[in-house]
Amino acid sequence: xxxxxxxAEKVGVSVTTVSRVLNNRGxxxxxxxxxxxxAMKELNYQPNELARSxxxxxxxxxxxxxxxxxxxFFGEFAKHVEEQAYKNRYKILLCNSQLDNKKxxxxxSMLKASQVDGIIMGSHTLDTEExxxxxxxxxxxxxQLSDSIPYVSADHYxxxxxxTKLLIRKGCRxxxxxxxxxxxxxxxxxxxxxxMDTIKKAGIPHVVVETDLNGFKxxxxxxxxxxxxxxxxxxxGVFASSDVIAAQVLKExxxxxxxxxxxxxxxxxxxxxxxxxxxxxxxxxQQPIKEIAKTSVKLLIDQINGKEVxxxxxxxxxxxxxxxx
Amino acid sequence: xxxxxxxAEKVGVSVTTVSRVLNNRGxxxxxxxxxxxxAMKELNYQPNELARSxxxxxxxxxxxxxxxxxxxFFGEFAKHVEEQAYKNRYKILLCNSQLDNKKxxxxxSMLKASQVDGIIMGSHTLDTEExxxxxxxxxxxxxQLSDSIPYVSADHYxxxxxxTKLLIRKGCRxxxxxxxxxxxxxxxxxxxxxxMDTIKKAGIPHVVVETDLNGFKxxxxxxxxxxxxxxxxxxxGVFASSDVIAAQVLKExxxxxxxxxxxxxxxxxxxxxxxxxxxxxxxxxQQPIKEIAKTSVKLLIDQINGKEVxxxxxxxxxxxxxxxx
Numbered sequence: 001x002x003x004x005x006x007x008a009e010k011v012g013v014s015v016t017t018v019s020r021v022l023n024n025r026g027x028x029x030x031x032x033x034x035x036x037x038x039a040m041k042e043l044n045y046q047p048n049e050l051a052r053s054x055x056x057x058x059x060x061x062x063x064x065x066x067x068x069x070x071x072x073f074f075g076e077f078a079k080h081v082e083e084q085a086y087k088n089r090y091k092i093l094l095c096n097s098q099l100d101n102k103k104x105x106x107x108x109s110m111l112k113a114s115q116v117d118g119i120i121m122g123s124h125t126l127d128t129e130e131x132x133x134x135x136x137x138x139x140x141x142x143x144q145l146s147d148s149i150p151y152v153s154a155d156h157y158x159x160x161x162x163x164t165k166l167l168i169r170k171g172c173r174x175x176x177x178x179x180x181x182x183x184x185x186x187x188x189x190x191x192x193x194x195x196m197d198t199i200k201k202a203g204i205p206h207v208v209v210e211t212d213l214n215g216f217k218x219x220x221x222x223x224x225x226x227x228x229x230x231x232x233x234x235x236x237g238v239f240a241s242s243d244v245i246a247a248q249v250l251k252e253x254x255x256x257x258x259x260x261x262x263x264x265x266x267x268x269x270x271x272x273x274x275x276x277x278x279x280x281x282x283x284x285x286q287q288p289i290k291e292i293a294k295t296s297v298k299l300l301i302d303q304i305n306g307k308e309v310x311x312x313x314x315x316x317x318x319x320x321x322x323x324x325x
Numbered sequence: 326x327x328x329x330x331x332x333a334e335k336v337g338v339s340v341t342t343v344s345r346v347l348n349n350r351g352x353x354x355x356x357x358x359x360x361x362x363x364a365m366k367e368l369n370y371q372p373n374e375l376a377r378s379x380x381x382x383x384x385x386x387x388x389x390x391x392x393x394x395x396x397x398f399f400g401e402f403a404k405h406v407e408e409q410a411y412k413n414r415y416k417i418l419l420c421n422s423q424l425d426n427k428k429x430x431x432x433x434s435m436l437k438a439s440q441v442d443g444i445i446m447g448s449h450t451l452d453t454e455e456x457x458x459x460x461x462x463x464x465x466x467x468x469q470l471s472d473s474i475p476y477v478s479a480d481h482y483x484x485x486x487x488x489t490k491l492l493i494r495k496g497c498r499x500x501x502x503x504x505x506x507x508x509x510x511x512x513x514x515x516x517x518x519x520x521m522d523t524i525k526k527a528g529i530p531h532v533v534v535e536t537d538l539n540g541f542k543x544x545x546x547x548x549x550x551x552x553x554x555x556x557x558x559x560x561x562g563v564f565a566s567s568d569v570i571a572a573q574v575l576k577e578x579x580x581x582x583x584x585x586x587x588x589x590x591x592x593x594x595x596x597x598x599x600x601x602x603x604x605x606x607x608x609x610x611q612q613p614i615k616e617i618a619k620t621s622v623k624l625l626i627d628q629i630n631g632k633e634v635x636x637x638x639x640x641x642x643x644x645x646x647x648x649x650x
Contacts, residue, residue, distance in 0.1 A: 061418070068404065070598070075400040079393065082421040086428070091435060093386070094419040096407040103411070110416060218598065247602040254604055273395070273543065277572040278603050279579055 002043035010039040022306070024135050062300060063111040065095040065104065066122040072244065072272040073289070074122065077141075080293030081120060088301055090117070097123040108134060118300045125184075137303035139296050142187045150303070152295045152313045153187040159285035159317040160194020163239045163267045166283070168198070170265050170325055172237025174205045176228055178249070180241045182210055191241050191269060207232050211245070221248045229256060236264055243268035243275045243284055250278060250324065266324040280323035288315050327368035335364040349460045387625060388436040390420040390429065391447040397569065397597040398614070399447065402466075405618030406445060413626055415442070422448040433459060443625045450509075462628035464621045467512045475628070477620045477638045478512040484610035484642040485519020488564045488592045491608070493523070495590050495650055497562025499530045501553055503574070505566045507535055516566050516594060532557050536570065546573045554581060561589055568593035568600045568609055575603060575649065591649040605648030613640050 004022075008015045013032070020026050021036040039045070062085055066074045082092050093116060095107040104125055111119060118137035131138065131145050140151040167175050177195045180188055192208070199206045209228050211221065225248050229235065240246035246268030250260055258264050260280060268275060271286025295313050302309045329347075333340045338357070345351050346361040364370070387410055391399045407417050418441060420432040429450055436444060443462035456463070456470050465476040492500050502524075504517045517533070524531045534553050536546065550573050554560065565571035571593030575585055583589050585605060593600060596611025620638050627634045 064419075069394065069407065070397075070400040070404040072395075072397070072400070075395040075397070078419070079395040079421055082394065082419055083423075086421075092419045094389075094403070094407055094417045096404055096411075098408075218601075244602075251602065251604070274599060274602060276543075277569075277576065277599065279576070 002040075002045040004045070006043055007036065007039045007045050010043060011035050058117055058304075059115045060089055061091050061093050061116045062297070063093045063095060063107070063116040063119040064122070065097055065107055065111075065119060067097055067099045069094065069096050072274050073242070073270045073287075076272060076289045077122065077293055080290045081297055084294050084297035088297065090297075090301070095123075097125070099123065099125055101125045105130065112136065117304045120296050120300055137300055139300045139303075141292070141296060143185065144187065147311070150299045150309050150311045150313065151187075152292050152299065152315070154287040154292060154317050155314050156188050156317070157190040157194040159269060159287075160191040160239075161198050162194075162317070162319045163191075163269065163285050164195045164198040166267060166319065166321065166325055167237035167239060167265055168202050168204060170237070170261075172204070172265055174207070174232065174235050175199060175237040175239065176207045176209065176232065176235045178224065178228070178238065178240045178245050179208060179210050188241070195239055207235065211241075218244070218248070221245050222252075225249050225252045229253075229258075238264060238266045240266065240268050243270045243272050243282060246282055246284070246324075247274060247278050250280075250282070260324050271318070271320060275320075275322070283322045283325040284320050286318045286320050288317070291315050327370040329370070331368055332361065332364045332370050335368060336360050383442055383629075384440045385414055386416050386418055386441045387622070388418045388420060388432070388441040388444040389447070390422055390432055390436075390444060392422055392424045394419065394421050397599050398567070398595045398612075401597060401614045402447065402618055405615045406622055409619050409622035413622065415622075415626070420448075422450070424448065424450055426450040430455065437461065442629045445621050445625055462625055464625045464628075466617070466621060468510065469512065472636070475624050475634050475636045475638065476512075477617050477624065477640070479612040479617060479642050480639050481513050481642070482515040482519040484594060484612075485516040485564075486523050487519075487642070487644045488516075488594065488610050489520045489523040491592060491644065491646065491650055492562035492564060492590055493527050493529060495562070495586075497529070497590055499532070499557065499560050500524060500562040500564065501532045501534065501557065501560045503549065503553070503563065503565045503570050504533060504535050513566070520564055532560065536566075543569070543573070546570050547577075550574050550577045554578075554583075563589060563591045565591065565593050568595045568597050568607060571607055571609070571649075572599060572603050575605075575607070585649050596643070596645060600645075600647070608647045608650040609645050611643040611645050613642070616640050 004015055004018050008018045018036055021028055021033055064078060064081055066078060068074055069078055085092050097104045097107065104123055120139050122141035138149050140149060142153045144151055177192065179192045182189055182192060209224055211224055229252060238249050240249055246266050249266050253260050253264050260266055268282050268284040271284050275282035275284050292315055299309045329340050329343050333343045343361055346353055346358055389403060389406055391403060393399055394403055410417050422429045429448055445464050447466035463474050465474060467478045469476055502517065502520045505513055507514055507517060534549055536549055554577060563574050565574055571591050574591050578585050578589050585591055593607050593609040596609050600607035600609050617640055624634045
């Protein structure tokens with residue numbers, strides 16, 4: 001097996017220089033970086049933890065960038081990320097982006113300055129180039145960024161299919177889907193694709209309303225749901241792209257005197273604890289939040305330790321049939 | 326006004342040594358520390374930011390220790406702490422203690438090693454001595470620790486009084502209070518005191534059940550609430566010490582066929598978003614979560630900057646009468 005010394009000899013530089021390239025420390029010309037990486041490839045050299053650590057002063061801190069820690073999905077996600085990180089002696093720097101592009105960028109430079117060992121990115125507003133220039137081990141949630149950045153995601157497409165099929169099987173004749181932002185290139189968007197493919201195949205009338213910039217603004221959901229039932233009073237099935245939105249649908253049904261599930265059937269997405277507390281208990285597509293967190297942390301730490309990781313990590317969802325369908 | 330130089334001259338040491346005492350850096354004998362502190366007191370010397378920063382390499386990181394980030398109250402609290410910290414260019418290290426004594430202690434030593442500038446402590450299992458040995462700027466949530474550590478808290482006593490008075494005014498004849506852990510010396514315990522003082526004065530039959538170690542175990546709440554109505558089927562008013570527990574009461578009432586608010590009136594505590602989503606909408610005592618977070622961050626940063634801060638910080642609560650009372 002090739003060693004870092006072999007790589008250094010092949011390029012004609014010192015071991016220290018190769019290590020600096022591996023850890024991206026100090027000034028390094030593009031040409032040098034290219035030559036080192038080519039030599040590594042030719043020799044099939046796998047950097048090991050020791051080599052990576054040679055120049056690296058580890059902080060044992062992971063940056064976690066999420067849109068809103070008070071949103072139940074992200075609260076549960078952060079809890080599990082923290083648990084897994086703690087087990088591996090890592091700490092979590094919490095960055096609440098509020099889906100504000102400027103704040104996200106600002107946090108990324110703060111995280112670099114704090115020399116975090118890596119970033120778990122669960123927020124979405126940045127462009128791909130801004131991500132790829134991060135130069136730190138990175139794992140994204142629900143977002144494919146480039147060929148090199150690993151991501152973790154639930155099987156949103158399958159979830160969209162399961163939710164839609166359930167509403168059809170229960171006899172709904174006009175089904176609404178309240179989607180997240182479809183312009184952001186999020187994998188969550190495939191919930192919409194799953195809905196569309198299924199509903200078109202079944203030939204059932206349908207309507208799609210899109211929530212604005214994924215901003216978790218509760219009063220905005222209120223308006224969107226009210227508008228939906230005003231414009232389409234004959235909707236008898238709703239697939240909401242989050243449990244929080246589904247809870248809003250239940251509230252509006254109650255206000256309008258529509259009985260759930262008799263008059264309108266409702267299914268959410270996420271499987272957060274909130275769903276158990278609302279009445280009637282919410283049917284939903286459960287994301288494996290703990291597994292998503294566990295996988296994210298593992299992929300990040302593996303990268304920090306110089307291991308190769310799998311790029312695509314899609315985890316299964318589960319249909320929970322409760323009282324609203 | 327006395328300067329650091331005056332203190333140094335009085336003790337007969339260098340300015341650097343006094344600064345080291347102020348910042349608790351390097352080896353310092355107990356005798357030296359005592360002499361410096363005595364001289365400071367005699368000269369009425371107030372350390373200023375510059376003196377404190379002389380030996381201090383600021384990390385601009387605040388440690389936030391809370392029991393459970395996925396609990397809605399702490400999720401909302403953490404969100405606001407992050408927002409306020411960010412405005413002041415501080416980052417948040419998130420420590421989820423799970424109310425595990427070992428994990429809390431472990432986090433405190435991790436936080437010291439990471440050289441955080443201060444700690445906001447919203448978790449509760451540690452003993453007072455363990456806190457006072459922290460030697461970092463500290464602010465606690467809902468807990469009085471010592472004469473020197475500032476704390477922030479909502480006016481829990483007033484909240485207990487308001488909730489109980491409302492149930493009495495609405496005609497309840499046997500009122501239950503589901504309290505948090507009464508053995509921990511938390512200020513939240515004064516919700517119970519407010520309940521007891523009010524209910525005794527009114528001479529109304531009552532029952533108190535205590536949840537176990539404040540552990541946010543949802544299935545445990547389920548059992549406690551089921552036991553309450555089995556043992557006291559004539560309870561017609563419940564004051565729950567959190568909205569999450571109140572939601573569990575509503576679930577159980579529904580299971581037992583008891584109508585809310587006709588048969589049983591229910592009021593919670595916290596004023597989290599969850600309350601708006603459950604039906605009927607939950608009456609509650611609202612804590613000013615954003616203000617609590619804002620005050621905590623301000624008190625901590627003021628201490629980091631060497632300012633004097635007020636020790637007791639009690640913020641007002643608000644009665645929100647919704648549909649369950």
